[in-house]
Amino acid sequence: MTDVLDAGANREADEVPATTRADWTSDQEVRWCPGCGDYSILTAMQLLLPELKARREKTVFISGIGCAARFPYYMNTYGVHTIHGRAPAVATGLAMARPDLDVWVIGGDGDMLSIGGNHLIHALRRNVNLNILLFNNQIYGLTKGQFSPTSQKGKVTKSSPVGLVARPFNPISVALGSEATFVARTHDMDRQHMQDTFRRAYEHEGSAFVEVLQNCNVFNDGVFSTITKKDVREDMLIELNHGQPILFGSEKQYGVALAPEGVVIVDVAKLGIENVMVHDETIRNPSTAFSLSRIAKTPATPTPIGVFRAIDRDEFSSSVAAQIQEVQAQLGKGDLGDLLRSQPTWEV
Amino acid sequence: MTDVLDAGANREADEVPATTRADWTSDQEVRWCPGCGDYSILTAMQLLLPELKARREKTVFISGIGCAARFPYYMNTYGVHTIHGRAPAVATGLAMARPDLDVWVIGGDGDMLSIGGNHLIHALRRNVNLNILLFNNQIYGLTKGQFSPTSQKGKVTKSSPVGLVARPFNPISVALGSEATFVARTHDMDRQHMQDTFRRAYEHEGSAFVEVLQNCNVFNDGVFSTITKKDVREDMLIELNHGQPILFGSEKQYGVALAPEGVVIVDVAKLGIENVMVHDETIRNPSTAFSLSRIAKTPATPTPIGVFRAIDRDEFSSSVAAQIQEVQAQLGKGDLGDLLRSQPTWEV
Amino acid sequence: MTDTVDAGPAAEAPAVDEVIIRFAGDSGDGMQLTGDRFTTASAMFGNDLATLPEYPAEIRAPAGTMAGVSAFQVHISDHDITTPGDAPDVLVAMNPAALRSDLHTLVPGGTVILNRDTFEERNLAKAGYDHNPIDGDDLAGYQVIEVPMTTLTKDACKELGVKPRDADRSKNFFALGLLSWMYSRPIEATLDWIEVKFADRELVAAANRAAFNAGHAYGETAELGSQRVVVRKAPLEPGTYTNINGNTALSWGLVAASQLSGLPLFLGSYPITPASDVLHELSKHKEFGVTTFQAEDEIAAVGAAIGASYGGSLGVTTTSGPGVALKGEAMGLAVSLELPLVVVDIQRGGPSTGLPTKTEAADLMMAMYGRHGESPVPIVAARTPADCFNIAIEAARIALTHQTPVILLSDGYLANGSEPWRLPEVADLVPIDVVYATEFNQTNEDGEGVFWPYLRDENLNRPLALPGTPDLMHRIGGIEKEDGTGNVSYSPENHELMVHLRHKRIASIPVPDAEVAGDADADLLIVGWGSTWGAITGAVRRIRTAGRKVAHVHLTHLNPLPANLGDLLRSHRRVMVPEMNLGQLSRILRAEFLVDAEILSKVKGQPFTAGEIQHAINQRLDELAGEGS
Amino acid sequence: MTDTVDAGPAAEAPAVDEVIIRFAGDSGDGMQLTGDRFTTASAMFGNDLATLPEYPAEIRAPAGTMAGVSAFQVHISDHDITTPGDAPDVLVAMNPAALRSDLHTLVPGGTVILNRDTFEERNLAKAGYDHNPIDGDDLAGYQVIEVPMTTLTKDACKELGVKPRDADRSKNFFALGLLSWMYSRPIEATLDWIEVKFADRELVAAANRAAFNAGHAYGETAELGSQRVVVRKAPLEPGTYTNINGNTALSWGLVAASQLSGLPLFLGSYPITPASDVLHELSKHKEFGVTTFQAEDEIAAVGAAIGASYGGSLGVTTTSGPGVALKGEAMGLAVSLELPLVVVDIQRGGPSTGLPTKTEAADLMMAMYGRHGESPVPIVAARTPADCFNIAIEAARIALTHQTPVILLSDGYLANGSEPWRLPEVADLVPIDVVYATEFNQTNEDGEGVFWPYLRDENLNRPLALPGTPDLMHRIGGIEKEDGTGNVSYSPENHELMVHLRHKRIASIPVPDAEVAGDADADLLIVGWGSTWGAITGAVRRIRTAGRKVAHVHLTHLNPLPANLGDLLRSHRRVMVPEMNLGQLSRILRAEFLVDAEILSKVKGQPFTAGEIQHAINQRLDELAGEGS
Numbered sequence A, B: 001m002t003d004v005l006d007a008g009a010n011r012e013a014d015e016v017p018a019t020t021r022a023d024w025t026s027d028q029e030v031r032w033c034p035g036c037g038d039y040s041i042l043t044a045m046q047l048l049l050p051e052l053k054a055r056r057e058k059t060v061f062i063s064g065i066g067c068a069a070r071f072p073y074y075m076n077t078y079g080v081h082t083i084h085g086r087a088p089a090v091a092t093g094l095a096m097a098r099p100d101l102d103v104w105v106i107g108g109d110g111d112m113l114s115i116g117g118n119h120l121i122h123a124l125r126r127n128v129n130l131n132i133l134l135f136n137n138q139i140y141g142l143t144k145g146q147f148s149p150t151s152q153k154g155k156v157t158k159s160s161p162v163g164l165v166a167r168p169f170n171p172i173s174v175a176l177g178s179e180a181t182f183v184a185r186t187h188d189m190d191r192q193h194m195q196d197t198f199r200r201a202y203e204h205e206g207s208a209f210v211e212v213l214q215n216c217n218v219f220n221d222g223v224f225s226t227i228t229k230k231d232v233r234e235d236m237l238i239e240l241n242h243g244q245p246i247l248f249g250s251e252k253q254y255g256v257a258l259a260p261e262g263v264v265i266v267d268v269a270k271l272g273i274e275n276v277m278v279h280d281e282t283i284r285n286p287s288t289a290f291s292l293s294r295i296a297k298t299p300a301t302p303t304p305i306g307v308f309r310a311i312d313r314d315e316f317s318s319s320v321a322a323q324i325q326e327v328q329a330q331l332g333k334g335d336l337g338d339l340l341r342s343q344p345t346w347e348v
Numbered sequence C, D: 001m002t003d004t005v006d007a008g009p010a011a012e013a014p015a016v017d018e019v020i021i022r023f024a025g026d027s028g029d030g031m032q033l034t035g036d037r038f039t040t041a042s043a044m045f046g047n048d049l050a051t052l053p054e055y056p057a058e059i060r061a062p063a064g065t066m067a068g069v070s071a072f073q074v075h076i077s078d079h080d081i082t083t084p085g086d087a088p089d090v091l092v093a094m095n096p097a098a099l100r101s102d103l104h105t106l107v108p109g110g111t112v113i114l115n116r117d118t119f120e121e122r123n124l125a126k127a128g129y130d131h132n133p134i135d136g137d138d139l140a141g142y143q144v145i146e147v148p149m150t151t152l153t154k155d156a157c158k159e160l161g162v163k164p165r166d167a168d169r170s171k172n173f174f175a176l177g178l179l180s181w182m183y184s185r186p187i188e189a190t191l192d193w194i195e196v197k198f199a200d201r202e203l204v205a206a207a208n209r210a211a212f213n214a215g216h217a218y219g220e221t222a223e224l225g226s227q228r229v230v231v232r233k234a235p236l237e238p239g240t241y242t243n244i245n246g247n248t249a250l251s252w253g254l255v256a257a258s259q260l261s262g263l264p265l266f267l268g269s270y271p272i273t274p275a276s277d278v279l280h281e282l283s284k285h286k287e288f289g290v291t292t293f294q295a296e297d298e299i300a301a302v303g304a305a306i307g308a309s310y311g312g313s314l315g316v317t318t319t320s321g322p323g324v325a326l327k328g329e330a331m332g333l334a335v336s337l338e339l340p341l342v343v344v345d346i347q348r349g350g351p352s353t354g355l356p357t358k359t360e361a362a363d364l365m366m367a368m369y370g371r372h373g374e375s376p377v378p379i380v381a382a383r384t385p386a387d388c389f390n391i392a393i394e395a396a397r398i399a400l401t402h403q404t405p406v407i408l409l410s411d412g413y414l415a416n417g418s419e420p421w422r423l424p425e426v427a428d429l430v431p432i433d434v435v436y437a438t439e440f441n442q443t444n445e446d447g448e449g450v451f452w453p454y455l456r457d458e459n460l461n462r463p464l465a466l467p468g469t470p471d472l473m474h475r476i477g478g479i480e481k482e483d484g485t486g487n488v489s490y491s492p493e494n495h496e497l498m499v500h501l502r503h504k505r506i507a508s509i510p511v512p513d514a515e516v517a518g519d520a521d522a523d524l525l526i527v528g529w530g531s532t533w534g535a536i537t538g539a540v541r542r543i544r545t546a547g548r549k550v551a552h553v554h555l556t557h558l559n560p561l562p563a564n565l566g567d568l569l570r571s572h573r574r575v576m577v578p579e580m581n582l583g584q585l586s587r588i589l590r591a592e593f594l595v596d597a598e599i600l601s602k603v604k605g606q607p608f609t610a611g612e613i614q615h616a617i618n619q620r621l622d623e624l625a626g627e628g629s
């Protein structure tokens, strides 16, 4: 067992053997509905990890319950399919115990924003080294079609037969309100963008939160098609690129600019390119990122994708470990006999 | 029982008898530590409710567990001291069942942001008609001094003997990230400000979230004294007043202004009063309010108090009730016999 | 929508007293719908019946594989029956996977009807066959009817202009037509239903109609004449019937309880299989003033139900095992607050996520003990799908008249299974009397009226004063409180008093005496609870028909237990408790009555068959006879 | 820090064999500290002892009221004792509220030492006295020693320049000095302790020292000579001793288990009374590589412990009843995953929030059954404060060697109570052998090595392969899985197999046989578990000393039960089970062994006294004698 844990230390030492997608594919039959957006996310991941030169034995997928949460079964890595909503909690313990691992957390909008909302926001606040992917299909897929906390107001579902009354969360806003250090959005129709985003998440030290817009073609088909379909993307997806002006549209004719009430979409020709906002992921104040998260009011209006925020901050597990190391450096490793004698003792 | 529920309907009809603080004071001995900030919050509430011409029998305090959560026992109203973290959930059910009541939710930073964080953000998202007061003392008082999710990084407590590793939530940011329609902050050293703020919360239709900075003189004494003590307030508290430029300091020499990375504190003389931000609670986009919530980085730097955001939006319980009324208006009140025959039947 | 139907044109076909048919195919093949329509037609024809839908675990498995098989078993008869049948007489297999997965359930010599078109290489491989079973020995000993259902359906649809791919989706109606012919089912109701259901998709309606007619005609023309039989009407009690599943019955029972008590129904729930349908059903009934609240999790769901109950609603929360495990702390609060609350647990296979779509009854002990401290709650259990209606009312009645959370246990089998239900007269349902306090009930030292929220009546129950009631303002909470005043109290004596009071007031809730079915003087007593009722009853009938004696007691109330139960248990030489767990009721009986109650356990995610219980009874009777001699 | 102390100057004082002293005062009066110091001095002197701290419920009550009374009872003796005593011989009452609340606990004729200065109008009123008890009949029948402690303390401090208000805070040291004189306690250790404790607050140290000396001198000078006695050393087994409370012992036991197993200790916890001190204590021991994680709630706490355990740590979660009620679902996950996990429940008064600072032992049934489905877990319980050390190791040993969650039951009485503990030799502690898989354990159809996470060994346990182990990548989850491969499986047969395997592997965990204390041939057997050990043992000793026969079995393992228990139970005419609940172990014994085990219940938030159990035993013995004759 010491070997296993120490293997982490030597990780950089040995060369990582080259792998292919097949190496990352488990022997389990994939059991999502034909056409489900989850397939393309799985593919993106299975293609990315070989590129990252990740080690399969050092990679763990932790999930809750839901269609999305079946993900770990299909990865030829370590994996735990836990219980509904609790994946961030289980993953936090694992990441703390084993800083040598790459821990991915996978869950749906119900799993991580409904029952698991609290664990999610606390993991983000703590900045635990987790790559958290929330597959947002704005519905409960596995339980066959109830609304979720990201479903749009008015939505008719099995549990809202005359239309949903409540307004949804904006997952990016929730994450930013919870002090997340890395916040991004991507979607299941663009494999390259997913890979780029997942790569960034992987490289981030601390909690990386990625919302993946995902189509549930059985219970919520086409909910993102107004923005993610190939032919509308240019006009409807606002790609955020660090250091670049935020422009979109077939001619890059639209841009994003600061306004008193937050950032707004502007006509570049009218406003002048020099007034278009240049995206900076690294601003420590999350206000601008938050403002960007508010551009899209529904999944049918232009929506930013890419990395909203990516800042450096002490990672939780390593800070915890550092405290332990400091104490041990100061006091030496604990001796059980001494501990037992640490209160007043007497001899008989 | 019909009488009781109907009493709500006639509420406006009868004149509300004048009450005094004594009428709102229960016969139970108050059991907080001498000097606890909770006393002044209690006083503020007991003084405010007579002014509001509220009815005692229509007022319910729902709390979780913690020192703060003892609050209901001391109010001569209806009250339920529930379990740790669940007050927003219980209150949601009550508010939905009884739109005629004024439901207040009281809890500490542990109760509502640690174990109860998820219920809080969902109540805010739904915009249920609750007045939610979070007594933030940045500590677990009742369990005698562990850190809470609002405790500052580095804080030494019983459960963080060599200093707390994680960064805190900013309750205002959390609330705004959760779509809260009313978000405010006040503190236990200023009775008038508390009353003004609680009054606004009371008048708001939907979830009103108020963070009350509260001193726990036993386990976290003076944590807010750098900003709330009488002699420093002018310089350290930034009062937000709707329609007014955001100014503070003994000479109103400081102000708040928009900057690319969010709002910042400025020297009025240098920047010119005309560039100081005029506070507008009613902007629907929460970005500016969020930005304001980020001004104070620790409880020792200038901190905005007052109402950050107050917008109108469909209240949850009444929307739910409206759906029922609509269906009933359309179909008439349900008949049980018809229900039983609503599937194919046959005679034997 | 009451239809009267006659026996139809097939009156001349030979009669059989019952038949068990199992429709099996891919999840995408519409087997649940097919089974459901066949059931409805049979119900309306006048048979007694029972159904067992079985669908794959939550996730949608790859088409054509064993994991993707969805089945629906229906038992129809000319007499009173209680189970969906031990083993089907007929298996309709829409693809090789269905055949492979379900053939073993068929009775020896039974009939297999298969869709010939699907038995080609790709599908055979997906099903895991390395050969074609039609050509091998697999089907030896069965009667096999091969029908090219896909082809025939497509042919029938061709002239309608339906694309072949779309026509393929109608092949289940072909099967339904064929089976309707074989069992002489009335066809009008089905054709009408197609009309209504697909009213806004005319082409689909036409295709389904064409497929159904083609299937029906196929029986006539394909020399299957010898297969045609009729199952005559069962001598059911006169009345209006509907075919109902457990979750619908339960939902309606909750609506009924709301009407009977005059309290608005508030459901706080979080979706979970197999309980979600109650949330769906109740969400549809806003005309009854029902409020449904899909909460962020199970704890919020029960919390909101408690809040609503405190406000004067009938507060209900519905879930399955994992949800109940989460609600324990909040239920303890309701115990301490002494507030009415109905907690519905539609049990499924456990532990943990377990087998979400499969049935089990292993949550009884959690219902009894799944809370910290001494935290007693009444428990009731439904025995048949239709019984869920009564039990929902009973649970609400206990909750509202004794100010206590009540746990109602159903299970996946009852939830989705159905049976004909003779509709009760609404006027015959007993109102639930709910009284709220409106006046002071005590005088303080100064002679002023005051309200004591924990002043107990003769049943040890406390008065509930709803918020909004003038003058009766008071505070309650989960901390121990003084009996009477309800003030927080840490007194040792008071705590002991309250622990005993809470225990006693639940233990003394009146419940009807247990009734013995079968032979009161039998050596062997079978004690059951919940959905085992059907299988036990079926078994007991068979045993007695065979001339042996056996007694059966079925418990509706699991806490408190009927007062006469101990005597009943002791008046038989041997007691056996069939349970879908490892022996939970039997442990309770042993602890309570020191009776050597023996478990007959089945934990396979499937209900007992009558045959399994019959076999176990015969074994015990043989042993007893041996001992006796 | 080992001190050796001799009997001191009071050797000539008359000896008594034991004394029970109760220090009582306002929460602000420092009674816990006073009791603690007196205890330490007595321990170091060589007495056997047991303590019972009692503090008000969580909230800080108004000063001077009954609700604010804090007390500390200590029992010191020259022989082996097992309880903090039935009724104190001496009550030290620092204010009227303390007198009023605790006087009734005193033995008839006992001694009351009171702080005269506090018996003035305001304090009397706050305590609810309408007269001064010193002047009334209240104290008739007791020996009363009135001491103006406040005045004398202030006087003693005056010359030090301590403000009177600050001096007032030292009056508990006056009381401690006085009692130290009365019971001839060594004083050096206390004076040293003051030095160290208040090292950085010199004036406080000086005030406390002055007050202590003044109290000690007061005994000498105030003609209290006749009160002076000595309680001689107890003949304890030779060794190094420390005085330890249950929560500290438990924390150290967990550290020891980590050392013995070579696994890092990971504690996921959420603060809750009376368990928080374990979190506090373990947070201090980073030198042992202990990671403590204060989670956002109890579910996250157990979730993180499961995650850490999966990663190769010793995963532990600590809480009290309400927390366990929340952890049920996650514990079910650990059952299904078959992962090691220790769940510590420091029981308190319930249901719901209940009596957070009071003791109770009513979570046994929840430990057994508080999860959905068949979800068995081993359960162990500690019997004394020091025993918490052993039990923590035992719980970890079972968890780590059988890959299962284990529930450890302690309670508020053990958690805060203390006793002298002979320190074990570290070398004598038995290592915990943990083996992780590092190699393939199966060959697939293609002859390649594969890893099957649910391939069982002869104890039915599965291999654990830690993430990071090359090649052994595999997936586990809470859905039912195929035995062997661990793949998701919905097969009925496999599910039944797994349910039985999970049951059997827990049921067959080897636990030591139960041992009988007392008379093996007695008619009456007392069966206990947990913290009742002290009171039962004390009672059994008294009964036997009085010449009657009684047997005592105390269970450490509650699931599975010792193999010989059934025979033991059946070999006595009568079985009585004292429990701080309404009969939870007795129900288990009844169900398991069909033995008429009778409950002796106490649910007052307080431990049994030996006298209460002695009384009940005598009653039963009388009845048995009657029957026998």
Ligand SMILES: Cc1ncc(C[n+]2csc(CCOP(=O)(O)OP(=O)(O)O)c2C)c(N)n1
Pocket (backbone or CB within 6 Å): A065, A066, A067, A068, A069, A083, A084, A107, A108, A109, A110, A111, A112, A135, A137, A139, A140, A141, A142, A143, A148, C270, C271, C272, C273, C298, C322, C323, C326, C353
């Ligand atoms: C404690 C608990 N509550 C409820 C469920 C039922 N359940 C399973 S998945 C799910 C939600 C699925 O939605 P989402 O998380 O959005 O995932 P998706 O299926 O859409 O990918 C629910 C409610 C459960 N398994 N456990």
Ligand SMILES: Cc1ncc(C[n+]2csc(CCOP(=O)(O)OP(=O)(O)O)c2C)c(N)n1
Pocket (backbone or CB within 6 Å): B065, B066, B067, B068, B069, B083, B084, B107, B108, B109, B110, B111, B112, B135, B137, B139, B140, B141, B142, B143, B148, B216, D270, D271, D272, D273, D298, D322, D323, D326, D353
């Ligand atoms: C389920 C549960 N977990 C833990 C506790 C213990 N507990 C009581 S109050 C509290 C936190 C108190 O802190 P906070 O909410 O900030 O309130 P404060 O006392 O500071 O006002 C905790 C952890 C409990 N009562 N119930």
Ligand code: SF4
Pocket (backbone or CB within 6 Å): A031, A032, A033, A035, A036, A037, A038, A067, A068, A137, A141, A142, A215, A216, A217, A218, A219, C060
């Ligand atoms: S239900 Fe929706 S989310 Fe789930 S597998 Fe099917 S398409 Fe995908």
Ligand code: SF4
Pocket (backbone or CB within 6 Å): B031, B032, B033, B035, B036, B037, B038, B067, B068, B137, B141, B142, B215, B216, B217, B218, B219, D060
């Ligand atoms: S512990 Fe702190 S918050 Fe609690 S009553 Fe005392 S001072 Fe107030």
Ligand SMILES: [Mg+2]
Pocket (backbone or CB within 6 Å): A066, A108, A109, A110, A135, A136, A137, A138, A139, A140, A141, A148
């Ligand atoms: Mg989803």
Ligand SMILES: [Mg+2]
Pocket (backbone or CB within 6 Å): B066, B108, B109, B110, B135, B136, B137, B138, B139, B140, B141, B148
């Ligand atoms: Mg607090």
